[in-house]
Amino acid sequence: MYDLISKAADLLTGDAVKTDNFMLRLHYMASVTIFVGYSMIITVSTYAGDPIDCITSKGTQGAPPGNFLDTYCYIHGTSTLDWYVDINAGSHRNIKQNCEGDECDRKHYYYQWVSVVCLLQAALFYLPHYLWMGWEGGMMERMIGTLATEPKYYIDADQQNARSIYVNENFSGFFSLIPSSGCKRTRNLSRIILNTFGENRLYVFKFYFLEFLSAAIAFVQFFLTDMFLGGSYTKNGASLPFDLVQVESNRTDRLEWSLPIISGCTYTQYGSGGGIKSVQSVCVLPNNVVHQKFYTFLYFWLLFVMIYSTAHCVFRLAIIVNPIFRGNIASRYWGETDIKESTDHIIRHIYSNISFSDWQMISFVHSNLAEYNFVLFLEDLSFDYFEKNQDDPKFQKDLLSRLNKDGKKNL
Structure with a gap:
């Protein structure tokens, strides 16, 4: 017993x-x-x-x-x-x-x-989670590592480990460099997330399918009980x-x-x-x-x-079909970094331009990290993303548009 x-x-x-x-x-x-x-x-x-x-x-x-x-x-x-x-x-x-x-x-x-x-009925309610445990296979745990179980907050953020990228002339009027956080664990996580952009559709599709299945099961349970x-x-x-x-x-x-x-x-x-x-x-x-x-x-x-499951599914559909909505949700509720002239604008660009599956992977990271660790992760993600895409014309155009709109140009 x-x-x-x-x-x-x-x-x-x-x-x-x-x-x-x-x-x-x-x-x-x-x-x-x-x-x-x-x-x-x-x-x-x-x-x-x-x-x-x-x-x-x-x-x-x-x-x-x-x-x-x-x-x-x-x-x-x-x-x-x-x-x-x-x-x-x-x-x-x-x-x-x-x-x-x-x-x-x-x-x-x-x-x-x-x-x-x-x-x-309990078994029927548990079925989606049982399927998800088999399909998920511990992938998120391998990605997050010890950041979820042993946050340590400030201990790993060492400025001696931090790196900086000096920007080209297109952005020099707005900011001079893009810094990383100096935290090795969030840097490794940001590289994993960035390198798997576009490869998580099946993983996220299974997750969304189980959400809609759970909502359907709620209605089935009601009418079975009736x-x-x-x-x-x-x-x-x-x-x-x-x-x-x-x-x-x-x-x-x-x-x-x-x-x-x-x-x-x-x-x-x-x-x-x-x-x-x-x-x-x-x-x-x-x-x-x-x-x-x-x-x-x-x-x-x-x-x-x-009712709650139905509302959640409507929200999920909006997340899937509307990139602007995804970006607004992330920017408003996931926190900001302290480097607003550079890092936050890059992060907003990422939120608005990645697919719903990549957005969902970042959402999983947000739900597992302490607030400060997630800010460090955002700094590293913006650093790695800028390093990889700084010469991309589309990225330059969108980022400059955001900077001009917010009036962040330095005097």
């Missing part, structure tokens, strides 16, 4: 090097924890507790013993009862349902399967919390119909004369009290996951 809990804790902690995002963690961490945790609680409550209690009218002839009747009714299912109100006698249940068509023969078996279905509950979500929806606080005799919602707290059971046996004899009983299902509250919470949780 201790080993099982330890492994579960490791799952929730996540990897030292992050290769996913908040949306995916909503699925494989938060949602999986909810489903697995509830499945464990219900399993213990069912097999170590008392999931059903059934009684018959006093003196009913041929009624089986209580424990036998409980087990029989739990295995063979129960029927939903309807309230009939008598002012003098009070409320009581009638075993015969008011129903039409096939609903007259409806029995409730599926509350027995709640723990199993929860585990299956089917499991007999349409409670689509027919009652947001009114479920208000239904829970009503007196049971006044409830007409589908959740009460799907997971009844009080229900009927018919026990059939052969009499002494060879005829069939039926014994009717009323059963209390205490687990359904918890089930109703859990599935009410789950309705809003799945709605939240669906």
